[in-house]
Amino acid sequence: MAPAPGGAAAAHPFTAAEKAAVYKAIEQRRDIRSFRPDPLPEELLLRLLQAAHHAPSVGFMQPWNFIVVKSQETKERLRQAADKERRALLLHYEGEQAQKFARLKIEALTEAPITLCVTLDPTRGGLHVLGRNSIPETDLASVSCAIQNLWLAARAEGLAVGWVSFYKKQDIRHILDIPPHIDPVALLSVGYTDEFPEKPLLETANWRKRLDLKELIYAERWGEK
Numbered sequence: 637m638a639p640a641p642g643g644a645a646a647a648h649p650f651t652a653a654e655k656a657a658v659y660k661a662i663e664q665r666r667d668i669r670s671f672r673p674d675p676l677p678e679e680l681l682l683r684l685l686q687a688a689h690h691a692p693s694v695g696f697m698q699p700w701n702f703i704v705v706k707s708q709e710t711k712e713r714l715r716q717a718a719d720k721e722r723r724a725l726l727l728h729y730e731g732e733q734a735q736k737f738a739r740l741k742i743e744a745l746t747e748a749p750i751t752l753c754v755t756l757d758p759t760r761g762g763l764h765v766l767g768r769n770s771i772p773e774t775d776l777a778s779v780s781c782a783i784q785n786l787w788l789a790a791r792a793e794g795l796a797v798g799w800v801s802f803y804k805k806q807d808i809r810h811i812l813d814i815p816p817h818i819d820p821v822a823l824l825s826v827g828y829t830d831e832f833p834e835k836p837l838l839e840t841a842n843w844r845k846r847l848d849l850k851e852l853i854y855a856e857r858w859g860e861k
């Protein structure tokens with residue numbers, strides 16, 4: 637039998653429905669700010685964390701941990717830390733942008749049934765993590781891949797995720813007892829929502845538009861179309 641074009645991968649293709657499902661999750665994933673209070677079944681949360689744990693990582697170092705926060709009191713302390721930072725950042729904006737920024741909600745951190753703190757341990761894997769020797773920040777890229785896996789799996793499960801990064805890391809370390817060398821990369825609100833908007837909220841609020849992909853693709857060298 638003649639080998640399939642594209643080799644082994646093409647010989648085991650995803651079905652059309654499976655492919656469509658992958659692209660659908662990517663296109664319909666949204667950063668969500670408003671949540672229903674309904675709790676998440678444990679096995680569902682575990683499936684999301686499994687998806688995160690199957691992310692690629694530099695030298696297979698798997699530098700992540702996931703702190704699952706359900707306590708309303710702790711979520712409130714995290715919200716206060718984020719709100720303090722949001723108010724501090726407001727200084728950087730003027731006029732209409734300041735008004736829009738001031739309205740950015742961080743209540744998601746107390747509304748959602750779960751806040752997930754995704755951390756990065758740069759010491760995991762010892763002194764010489766393959767690949768990370770040259771570009772140390774590949775560990776952060778690896779944690780970002782884990783978060784994106786979780787975000788897409790959540791969308792496929794009909795679950796909403798919101799990413800909050802307005803905070804001082806020291807505040808989050810203090811609230812969650814995180815050791816000084818561990819980086820709290822993200823606070824994610826996870827739960828059910830009433831609506832997945834078609835467009836990013838920041839696009840609807842005229843903060844920024846999605847750039848034209850064609851403008852971002854260069855041929856052979858930087859800037860060449």
Ligand SMILES: Cc1cc2nc3c(=O)[nH]c(=O)nc-3n(C[C@H](O)[C@H](O)[C@H](O)COP(=O)(O)O)c2cc1C
Pocket residue numbers: 665666667668740799800801802835836837838839
């Ligand atoms: C690294 C990262 C940090 C983010 N931090 C925040 C944040 O602090 N507050 C916020 O409202 N959204 C945050 N977001 C969500 C983005 O605003 C959102 O992804 C973007 O507007 C595009 O919308 P979409 O995710 O619905 O496509 C963050 C997203 C990423 C990837």
